Amino acid sequence: MERLVVGAKRLGFDLSPGQLESFQVYYEELVQWNKRVNLTAITDYERVQTSHFLDSLTVALFLDDLPTPVLDVGTGAGFPGIPAKILLPRIRLSLVEATAKKAAFLNHLVDRLGLEGVEVVTARAEELAHDARYRETFDVVLSRGVARLDTLAELALPFCMCGGAFVAQKKGKVDAEVDAASAVIGILGGRLREVRRIAVEELDEERALVVIDKCTGTPQAYPRRAGIPQKRPIRARR
């Protein structure tokens, strides 16, 4: 886990031997399950350390090790939620994933790593966000690699409580995407706080964290029904 150790240091995180052991087990389970369930195209030992684990840890720049409710939308094989949980064991993490087979992997992994305070929810964000137990109840919502920011804002912001924040992980150039989403973010009750660029040598491409504050309640009409946020992103007058 040498690449991860070095990269994490650059972000300001010192990983304990116990945490490194967890990442090692995570790697082994990921590669093992990937033979049966399509979890990731990246299985190389070095690349998993950087493109999955280290990349996921960048969200911890916006988290504290406190028992606050955190949700990861479209978590897939657990990114960025699980690495964040390994680093910050006190967070209360909910993982939302639409594909049952991926959710089965997540349940297995949580058990295998002995993580406490992690809930795996097999659901579509469009439906779960209308469930009162989930709507506007999270301090921080995370997401990586799920959709373009205008679509993603509709899937994620309804989960954020007012005063909370949505942290979207993006690769490469983000300015145009952020610009295109800005009016939509407002409609959903959010306000752009910052675009934090992450330049870590171990990561191939430039990364950015788009941080959106939740300022007012999301109108009940959102998110629209499953598939619509992707198919027809909200069109806003600007």
Ligand code: SAH
């Ligand atoms: N966040 C992970 C996975 C990205 S792939 C990573 O960065 O590696 C996108 C994942 O989001 C897939 O596993 C897909 O099943 C899930 N997903 C896509 N749309 C979703 C939705 N509307 N609700 C819940 N999960 C969704």
